Amino acid sequence: MSRLLAPFFVHNGPKHYAKYFHWHSRHTSKEPHTSCFGPDHFTWLKYEQWASVREAMKSHGGTMKVKAAIVTEANGPWRTEVIEIDEPHAHEVKVKMAFSGLCYSDEHLRHGDIAQAPEVMEMLSGRKSVFPVIGGHEGSGIVESVGPEVTGLQPGDHVAVSFVPSCGKCEYCLSGRSYICDMGATILAGPMIADGTWRHHLGEENLNRMCQVGSMSEYIVVHEASLIRIEPWLDLRAAALISCGLSTGYGSAVNRGDVKPGDTVAVIGCGGVGSGAIQGAAHAGARAVIAIDTNQSKVDRALKIGATHGCASTLDAAFTILPELTWGKNCDVVIITVDNLTSELFEQARSITAKGGTIVLTSLASWDLTHLDINVMLLAMMNQEIRGTVFGSENPRIQVPKLLRLHHEGKFYIDELVTREYTIDQVQQAADDLASGENLRGVVRF
Ligand SMILES: [Zn+2]
Ligand SMILES: [Zn+2]
Secondary structure, eight states, X not given: OOTTTHHHHHHHHHHXXXXXXXXXXXXXXXXXXXXXXXXXXXXXXXXXXXHHHHHHHHHTTOEEEEEEEEEOSTTOOOEEEEEEEEOOOTTEEEEEEEEEEEOHHHHHHHTTTTOOOHHHHHHHHSSSOOOSEEOOOOEEEEEEEXXXXXXXXXXXXXXXEOSSOOOSOSHHHHTTOGGGOGGGGGTTTOSOTXXXXXXXXXXXXXXXXXXXXXXXXSEEEEEGGGEEEEOTTSOHHHHHHIXXXXXXXXXXXXXXXXXXXXXXXXXXXXXXXXXXXXXXXXXXXXXXXXXXXXXXXXXXXXXXXXXXXXXXXXXXXXXXXXXXXXXXXXXXXXXXXXXXXXHHHHHHHHHTEEEEEEEEEOOOOOTTOOOOOOOHHHHHHTTOEEEEOSGGGSOHHHXXXXXXXHHHTTOSOOGGGEEEEEOGGGHHHHXXXXXXXXXXXXXXXX
């Protein structure tokens, strides 16, 4: 196995590696094929075959024109374009979007940080780059239409999107860990989960969608596994924000961090994800929640939603807050939710973790970051634990309705975190405001 494929193999397991290798060999074969492999919903068409299907659909009026925010190259700007989307195929659903949140992961996508190696991308999708791609992976809307064989949703249903699909059939879903569903192997690639083709097009070009969602579009077509049905009286804007960052943060404290009543918790990075972690820690009964962020306005906001202490850096916490607060014991749980993890920050986080404590790593980092500064001796002798998490290690179909209900009852802060709403034409402005620290959470309202 090549060095480039190694991370993919390790991440997704031999089963997926074999599956995609199999698909790739078919995809690039000269022989026509129509058969499928694996579960019935994994039927893949060759790209050339898809082109003829698309032409046929056009002649039946099967496409619609909508506005979407896309990126066409790494570090390129967000561009709002009129694109074409097709009708949903089997297991797919068309959603009229109501809101899409803008999360720092979208910027990671734009800057190419989370783009897989060209060889891996080609194996997954038949082309070398994730670009052009529709941005957005948190959002909400109302089901417009459903394709054949969709059983769990119907037109008119209110839904939140989920950047982690949950199929309900794989080993991970069946063992209660749908946040690491096998379908997640496709989320950084782009073609539709159901058949490996595309429903979204800009002229003659097929568009990938961030995390199998691409929520920054007036309408989206997604696999039903990427949707969470919610009750119609619940707030759709809140649903959009809960569908990624806030859920991830909340679960990072409650599930992965396993915060217990009386614990001392530090949250490093107080944007959207950190705001979920702070509230999760408070709900779990933490005695103290220390909000750490270089942006004072984020610390101030954190103090209004459950943080008991705030400061500008981990070293500040180490020298000015923790000695007196914990008598030198430090934090039972440290949750890292910064935009972009650096090696130095990781050891700082470890250094404010108590004996027997847990460091929860929620932040994304560049694919290039393969080494972390860790005092290995102290990690071992202090009996500390490092835990990675995706979606806060909670089932999206449990977490999203649960937090929405808490919000509905006034027990979970969301509206306080929305700093500005944007139109679909203003996505680059929203990204600039996020980068400058002006925005805690920006939301596109459709
Ligand atoms: Zn996100
Ligand atoms: Zn699954």
